[in-house]
Amino acid sequence: MAEGTHEQRSLDMATIGWIGLGNMGGPMTANLVKAGHTVRGFDLSADAVAAAEAEGVTAVPGIAEAVRGADVVFTMLPKGDHARAVYLGDDGVLAHVETSTLLVDSSTIDIESAAALHEAAADKGFRFVDAPVSGGISGAKAGTLTFMIGGEEGAVKDATAFIEPMARNIIPTGGATTGQAAKICNNLMLFINLASTAEGAVLADRLGLDKQVFWDIASVSSGDSWALRTWYPVPGVVDTAASNNDFTPTFTTELANKDIGLAIAAARSTDTPLEIGEHVQQLFQRLIDQGEGGKDCSMIIKLVDGTL
Numbered sequence: 001m002a003e004g005t006h007e008q009r010s011l012d013m014a015t016i017g018w019i020g021l022g023n024m025g026g027p028m029t030a031n032l033v034k035a036g037h038t039v040r041g042f043d044l045s046a047d048a049v050a051a052a053e054a055e056g057v058t059a060v061p062g063i064a065e066a067v068r069g070a071d072v073v074f075t076m077l078p079k080g081d082h083a084r085a086v087y088l089g090d091d092g093v094l095a096h097v098e099t100s101t102l103l104v105d106s107s108t109i110d111i112e113s114a115a116a117l118h119e120a121a122a123d124k125g126f127r128f129v130d131a132p133v134s135g136g137i138s139g140a141k142a143g144t145l146t147f148m149i150g151g152e153e154g155a156v157k158d159a160t161a162f163i164e165p166m167a168r169n170i171i172p173t174g175g176a177t178t179g180q181a182a183k184i185c186n187n188l189m190l191f192i193n194l195a196s197t198a199e200g201a202v203l204a205d206r207l208g209l210d211k212q213v214f215w216d217i218a219s220v221s222s223g224d225s226w227a228l229r230t231w232y233p234v235p236g237v238v239d240t241a242a243s244n245n246d247f248t249p250t251f252t253t254e255l256a257n258k259d260i261g262l263a264i265a266a267a268r269s270t271d272t273p274l275e276i277g278e279h280v281q282q283l284f285q286r287l288i289d290q291g292e293g294g295k296d297c298s299m300i301i302k303l304v305d306g307t308l
Contacts, residue, residue: 013037014162018072019063019086019093020107021048022196024133025076027140028106030055035165042066058186061066067097072162075105079258080113087117094124103128104159106147110262111177111184113268118151119175127155131163132178132183136251144168148186150179162234181266188263191256191297195226195280198301211237228250233301249296256297257284 014037018029021043023157024293029039033292034057041057042065043049065085067073072092079084083105087093093103103126105117114130121128129151139145146169149156163170173182200223206215215237218228231250232238242250260281267274283300290308292299302308 007091009025013085014071015040015161015175015274017066017068017073017097017101018042018076019066020076021052021057021071022076022078023046023137023139025074026052027137028074028076028145029057030141031143031165032162033057037162040066040070051140061095063091064096067093067101069103070097070103072159074162075103075107077105077107077109078255079107080109082111083107083117088120094120094126097126099125102155102158102162104131104162105129106131106133107182108132108183108187108259109264111180111266114150114177114180122200127152127158129155129159130179131159132168132179134183134186138250139168140166141153148170148173148179148182150174150177150181152176184259184263184266187256187259188274190227191260191280191284192276194227194231194233194298195283195300197223197225197228197231198298198304201232201234202301202304205234227298231296231298233298242298243301247292247296247299249294251297252291252294253284253297253299254293255289257281257288257293260284269295 014036016039017031018039018041021041026048029041029052032039039057040060041052042060042063053059073084075083077086103121118128129149131147131149133145133147135145143166145167147163147167148171149159150173160170173179211234213233218224222230230240231242232241235243242248260277263277264274264281283303287299
């Protein structure tokens with residue numbers, strides 16, 4: 001199918017196969033449906049499938065049914081092992097999808113797995129991009145995610161048209177795996193900022209500063225960060241913060257630990273010291289070891305103030 005035809009179909013009414021309907025995939029597919037696309041979705045979780053169906057996604061029993069005849073296939077999966085299995089397995093995406101179908105992996109996975117997917121797709125004649133996202137569950141629901149897209153220029157351009165209903169920012173990052181590289185480095189900075197925000201907030205409190213006054217100062221000064229403005233770990237300051245709701249997760253500690261672990265693995269493979277990142281990973285691991293892995297990662301403040 002010619003490039004112009006791909007783009008026209010995507011902007012009008014495309015058929016989209018989607019694997020992975022969890023906390024991110026569910027609301028992302030809902031935005032695609034609202035944009036007029038037909039989305040065939042598959043997930044191993046019956047609850048996730050039911051929630052997606054309620055938003056207009058057509059539930060299908062397996063990968064083959066999701067991808068067959070699709071204009072584009074998206075995957076949103078927890079780990080590199082899952083992505084490899086979904087794409088490369090005997091009953092996986094590459095075994096069933098047509099070579100004219102564009103493949104977009106929006107999972108956050110390790111560089112090695114992303115490279116393996118690119119290589120396998122290219123060997124079989126498929127167009128494939130790695131397109132992880134930033135913005136969390138709230139961004140997925142609002143359609144304001146940032147997509148970082150790595151791959152061949154033409155495939156990246158085609159993917160952009162499909163991604164638009166889900167995104168505020170769509171940024172081509174370069175060749176294969178650069179999308180994953182951007183996401184890994186970005187999240188490394190996020191979690192370091194979160195830890196520093198927690199330490200600053202606790203110290204400010206113990207020095208007698210009003211929590212709102214301190215936030216008002218930091219948010220317009222050199223201590224500002226996305227973590228401070230969006231995930232502030234002290235309740236009653238930032239509406240979007242999980243701290244207001246007993247750390248019910250917007251981004252779980254387990255996922256944060258996984259993502260910063262990807263950065264540490266990438267750093268070791270490139271002989272890059274990550275002394276601060278490794279320390280923050282140890283803090284997340286302490287939360288997990290104390291049974292709080294399912295809570296929001298901003299619960300890291302409990303390790304600073306000693307209340308855990």
